[in-house]
Amino acid sequence: MKIEIDLNKSIQENAGSYYDFSKKAKKKLGGLAKGMHEVDKKISEEGESKGVQKKLVKKREKKWYEKYHWFFTSEGFLVVGGRDAKSNEQVVKKIMVPGDVYFHADIQGAPHTILKADGKIPGEISKKEAAIFAACFSKAWREQLAGLDVYSANPDQVSKKAPSGESLGTGAFMIHGKREWFKKTPLQFAIGFKKYGDSLDLFSGPESAVKKNSDYLVKVFFGKDSKGACAKKIRKQFLDKSGNKFEVRLEDIEFLLPSGGLSLGKA
Numbered sequence: 001m002k003i004e005i006d007l008n009k010s011i012q013e014n015a016g017s018y019y020d021f022s023k024k025a026k027k028k029l030g031g032l033a034k035g036m037h038e039v040d041k042k043i044s045e046e047g048e049s050k051g052v053q054k055k056l057v058k059k060r061e062k063k064w065y066e067k068y069h070w071f072f073t074s075e076g077f078l079v080v081g082g083r084d085a086k087s088n089e090q091v092v093k094k095i096m097v098p099g100d101v102y103f104h105a106d107i108q109g110a111p112h113t114i115l116k117a118d119g120k121i122p123g124e125i126s127k128k129e130a131a132i133f134a135a136c137f138s139k140a141w142r143e144q145l146a147g148l149d150v151y152s153a154n155p156d157q158v159s160k161k162a163p164s165g166e167s168l169g170t171g172a173f174m175i176h177g178k179r180e181w182f183k184k185t186p187l188q189f190a191i192g193f194k195k196y197g198d199s200l201d202l203f204s205g206p207e208s209a210v211k212k213n214s215d216y217l218v219k220v221f222f223g224k225d226s227k228g229a230c231a232k233k234i235r236k237q238f239l240d241k242s243g244n245k246f247e248v249r250l251e252d253i254e255f256l257l258p259s260g261g262l263s264l265g266k267a
Contacts, residue, residue: 069111069137071205073126074212077118079103079133079205081111085171088112092173096155103130104175105185106149109139112158112173125208127152131182132206136189142260144222147184153177191256192217193238193248200238200246204256216241223263227254230262237264 068091069081080095082088088111096102096114101122103113113134115122122130131150135141140148157177162168191204192214203213210217218237220230231253238248 069113069133071129071133071203071209072213073115073122073129074209075123075126077120077122077126077130078116079113079126079130080116081113081134081137082171083111085169088171092158096158098155100155101127101130102153102155102158102175103134103150104153105135105138105140106151107138107140110134111137112171113137115152127180128182128185129206129209131185132188135185136187136206136258141187141189141222141258144261145187147186150182150185151175151179152182153179187222189220189258190217191220191234191253193242195242195246198246200242200248202248202252202256219265220257221263221265223261225262225264227257227259227262230257230264233264 065078065080067083068087069083071079073079080091082091091112091114092102095116099117099119101115101117103115104110111134113130115126115130131152134150135148138148153175154177157175157179158173159176160168161174161176168174188207189204190207190210191202192210193200193202194213194215203210203217204220207217207219216238218234223230225233228250231250234253235248235250239246242248
């Protein structure tokens with residue numbers, strides 16, 4: 001900090017000049033603070049007069065599975081699927097454990113999907129929902145296939161062991177032994193929300209599972225909308241249904257949608 005001294009004045013006179021200057025500056029700061037308060041008050045009053053409601057925002061720590069494709073079945077089982085080659089590798093090698101159920105759509109370009117059993121035996125409804133989920137996030141959605149065969153296997157049937165002279169790249173695995181088939185699995189998809197205090201949690205997946213876990217949902221069909229365009233329509237419906245009181249981010253909605261043309265229908 002630099003202090004200028006007038007050599008033509010005494011020390012006492014210089015000190016007095018700086019004292020007077022500080023009093024004027026303090027007075028100006030007080031006026032500025034008062035002015036800012038009045039501006040804030042006016043903005044608030046104008047917002048209320050126009051019926052503008054503040055959105056409740058609650059930041060929460062994301063769960064480990066939210067970086068993958070995921071949903072909870074009607075019975076409460078977590079299902080996780082890879083989003084790309086690297087995460088497909090992680091799903092099989094790090095997330096799948098003995099007792100879980102492995103799912104894969106019978107088409108090239110499909111995620112490795114794991115139903116986490118956690119020591120319990122999943123019912124038929126959970127397995128069917130996991131099969132639907134595996135189909136929806138496969139290439140079948142982009143190709144708008146009405147139905148697709150999906151199979152399941154035990155973790156010990158999934159291996160990196162390739163036929164002699166061949167190798168498997170990142171995200172590629174071989175399935176050995178007998179599989180359980182879910183023939184002509186329909187690609188039925190929905191996205192919904194559930195209120196938790198002052199936040200909205202978003203869910204997507206098979207319609208039956210989303211309906212079980214959500215307060216409100218919209219059905220998602222094949223269509224011509226991009227993820228971004230579809231997300232905007234979903235966001236509007238969610239805000240309207242929740243009274244426009246919550247923050248709903250477009251990127252969070254897009255992250256939960258399958259890849260390919262989309263359209264909406266109301267449940």
